[in-house]
Amino acid sequence: MVAESDETQKKLPGNRRIPTASNVSGRPQEHSVHTVVVDRDRCAGNGICEVLDPAHFEIGKNGALIILSPSVAPADLSRVHAAVEACPASALRVD
Structure with a gap:
């Protein structure tokens, strides 16, 4: 998994992440x-x-x-x- 800086990751309310190339895998992410x-x-x-x-x-x-x-x-x-x-x-x- 490629790490992204905090600046490039967009977040929704409740710290839910907007899917990006690094976190779209079809599997739940541990930090989600x-x-x-x-x-x-x-x-x-x-x-x-x-x-x-x-x-x-x-x-x-x-x-x-x-x-x-x-x-x-x-x-x-x-x-x-x-x-x-x-x-x-x-x-x-x-x-």
């Missing part, structure tokens, strides 16, 4: 800020996400998904992606 998002219209409350990553997901008493921590640290990204990919309703995504 990621957020888990649920499509409430699609979520069926199956709870697979909660089983795979209870630090980020919980099914409430009413059967609705609760996102416990929308921000995803780089160390948690693989668990969150596993939960997103396992969702039978395709109701989860990571931005």
